[in-house]
Structures are given as structure tokens and as C-alpha cells.
Amino acid sequence: MNGLRARLSHDAAALALGGRSVARALREKNVEILCVGSRGLFWLEPLLEIETSGGWQAFGPVAATDVPTILDAARNGTPHPLFLGNIQDHPFLKAQTRLTFARCGTVDPSSLDAYAHAGGLVGLKHALDVGPAKIIEEIAASGLRGRGGAGFPAAVKWSGAAAAAGDEKFVVCNADEGDSGTYADRMLMEGDPFLLIEGMIIAGIAIAGTKGYVYIRSEYPHAIAAMRRAVENARDHGLLGKSVLGTYHVFDIEIRAGAGSYVCGEETALLESLEGKRGQVRAKPPLPVHCGLFGKPTIINNVLTFAAAPTILAHGGAYYQSFGRGRSRGTMPIQLAGDIRYGGLFETAFGPTLETLVNDIGGGTRSGRPVRAVQVGGPLGAYFPPALFDTPFDYEEFTNRGGLLGHGGIVVFNDTVDMARQARFAMEFCAIESCGKCTPCRIGSVRGMETIDRILKEDDNAGRIALLKDLCDVMKSGSLCALGGFVPYPVLSALEHFPEDFVRRCL
Ligand SMILES: Cc1cc2nc3c(=O)[nH]c(=O)nc-3n(C[C@H](O)[C@H](O)[C@H](O)COP(=O)(O)O)c2cc1C
Ligand code: SF4
16 A cells, blocks of 8 residues: 555544544555645545545545555545545535635645645735735725624724734734534634634734734634644744744734633633633723733734635735625635534635525435524524525624624524523523623523523413513613623524424423
């Protein structure tokens, strides 16, 4: 078998599905392994690609015991049941528009040379040439909105920090990724970490910030290790440090691990946590762009927001803006999860409907049962029934139908789901994760749980359902941050679309 080369994902999802034992089996056969990130077709992981005379040929999902027959098939060009052909031609990948995830799964994430060779650093070099004002102009022209959840225009944040007075300014990357069914940040940090580093440097130049922090949830040890490795490599090669690519720009990055709290993904709680304090939400104003980390002007953006910047600078804001619809411009890495046949990362221009995403691309449920609901936008997102599957993936369209896009996660539930229990779970989640600062969230979530418990235990619930709606109203309007403020989305959407579940049952 000497001479064969293999590409194998060492993304956490592939490792969880047996990637390590596949790697061992390949080494036993003296196959040279190129470790890459995941392509995001999770039902095919561990995905193995072998270099043959006909190009890279993929096989999946592979077990260690499959390796000998796969190597025979690759060498002799004979059929194999796990053969997938050139993975780039797979319909799940072919239907995508990969701007942010273009390199993920194809390059060695620990090699800056590989990154540069595959088109990396073009955006940064342009940014260094044109300077801060033009960078912000391009970001504004792209229509890029924050991918962390709120969809706030990135250029407004960046120009606010650029204009703010301060002897020191910070660039903070939110990699807390706590939303249920989401993993795009993790995949990017494990599979193409230099893209995030490049995006953060561009942001640093734009606002005259010299120090960046990446706050990564502690549940992501592989992403933390990949980012630390990449930052060291970037320093060694003069991409980070006292002279970015030989220029007068100073920029360095520190990787920080979170401590397992959902609310630390909220930007001001994240800043508190970075400062070494308990992760509690700060009242606004002042906005972080004026008074953020250690009281200095700070921009906080999601991993995917920063990771879009290199493409925008390399190809121009108008290019990025040419994808999408309405005020939702560019591409969104959508994450398909839950009971879905083809779960994985699907990057596309904004616009496909839920029907297309769940049933055409996702293939419906893995269990074969009918879809009853999807939750879009994490634990604080609304539940949509199939009757609303004509909704296009677009910030405003979702808002108009009582939902939110959040970080782009879609979790599919089949007809066995109990929507009253899901509503209770939302309240329970809020009670557990509340930072405790304000009453509607801290106390309201507990009262919400109790009210739903009573609805499930007793008859004649019209009054209690009215009370629950009233409580949601108070939480929505009276909470200091979106944890308490958005919990009404799952609760009210469950009540609206699945009222038949809010009845007494035998427990
Ligand atoms: C409870 C809560 C949790 C959040 N968790 C995250 C998170 O894990 N990652 C993230 O990027 N934004 C999260 N956000 C949104 C951030 O507060 C903030 O809007 C975001 O980091 C800004 O970046 P963006 O403009 O690039 O989206 C959360 C917000 C709330 C209220
Ligand atoms: S809504 Fe909840 S998490 Fe947000 S500040 Fe209030 S208590 Fe804290």
C-alpha cells in the first residue's frame, strides 16, 4: 500500500464517530494521512478520501475494519459499497454556495502555508493596502450582519469603535456557541482557523485595535487546541505580533476558554467573564464599542461574522452583497440537526425555504416519522410547524412570522415530540442559565415552569394559559437581555401552533 495518501477529518464530530480508529488502521497500512477539518456531511463521517490516479475519491461512513477493502478498491479502481466518488460532486455539497467554508475539509488546518496556498490572506493584504475607512466601507457595502443571533450590521459596530476615543481598543470573538443544534463556529475553528484569525486582524486594522480575544466554550477542547496552535503558528510567521506581515500594524490574539455558562455568550456577560468576573449581564448603555473590555472601546462579533470579512475584502463588498435577498445579504452556514436524515452544515445564500432545507436538502427525518416541528435559532427560537415551511431563510421573514434566525441552527422534531414539554424545557433552561440580575427572567422562568406543570396536571386551564401568556409578555418587555426576553418565543409558538398539547395528561 506504500505511496497512498488519504484525507481524513479530525473534526470533533468525525472523532466521535470513530475517526481515530480509522486513522490507526490507515497508519498500519503505511498510508500517509493529511488531517483536515470536516466537510460537514455528518452522516458520512468518518469520511475518508484517497488520492488515486483519477483524483481524490471519497468513502463513508468508514469503520476501521473497512480500511483494507477501501485501499484495495482505491488502488485497483474496483467497486466498493462505501464509494462516494469525488466528494465535491456530492449533491449536498454541489447545492451549496461556500464562501466561508470553502476551504474547510480540504486543507491542513495547522498549516499557514496551506491556508495561503489555498487563497488565504488575500483579503488581509488588501485591507493593509486600503486602510481602515475603506475596510469599513466594504463591510458596509457587503450588507454583512452579525451571525451570532441579533443580526446587527457589522459595519455600524466597527465604525462606532473606530470613531470611539481610546488609547487601547479590543477585538473580541464570541465563540461560546451555546445554541442547541449549532456547530458552525466549532467546525470553522477546527477546520480553517486562520480564516478567523485573518478576519480578526482585518477588524483590528479597521478600528485601530491591537489585541484580540477568542472566547471559546470549554466544551470545545479540539477547537481550543486548534486555535491555540494556529495563533502560535501565525505569530511564528509574522502574521500576528508587533508587525503584521511586516507592516507597522500591531495585533495579537489570546485564546480564552469559557466555563460552561450559556449566558456567557451574551456579549456583556462574556466581557465580564473575560475580565475574570462572574458572567453577569451588564446594563447598556454604555455600549461595548464605547466602553467594553476593561472599559476600552471593543467590538464583539461572532466567529462567522469575522470569518466573512476576508472574503469581503478579497472580492469586494458588492460581490458578497450579490448573494442573498432583501436585507439578508451574503451566505449563511445553516446547521441541520435533530431527527434529520442528512444532518450537517449547509452554507447557502439567504433565501431557501424551510421546506427546501428540511425536506429536500435534509431528506426529512432520519427516523422516517413525519416532521412535527422545527426549532430555528437555538433554545430561544420559535417552533415552526410544517404549515409555515414556506418561510424563506431570511432575518425579516422570520421576524414577521414570530421567529428568529439566531445562529442558523435548525433542529427537527418528529411527531412524537410533546410541545408542552418543550415549552416547559424553555422555561427550565432559562431558570438554570439565568444570570440572576433581573426579576422577570430569574423569577419569571421558575413561575413559568410551575404554571406549565399545573396545566399538565389539572383540567380547566384557560385561566392558566392566559397567565402563561401574560408572564411571557412581562418577560419579553421587562428582561434586561435576550435570555429572559426571548424565552417567550419557544413558549408562545408552542402554544400557538400546538395548543392540543397543553392539556392534562397521565404522568
Ligand atoms: C443568552 C445569550 C446567549 C448568546 N450566546 C451567543 C453565542 O454563543 N455566540 C454568539 O456569537 N452570540 C451569542 N449571543 C449574542 C451576543 O450577545 C452578541 O449579539 C453577538 O456576539 C454579537 O456578534 P455578531 O454581531 O457578530 O452576531 C448571545 C446572546 C444572548 C442574550
Ligand atoms: S434576562 Fe436573565 S440572563 Fe439576562 S440579565 Fe436578566 S437575569 Fe440575567
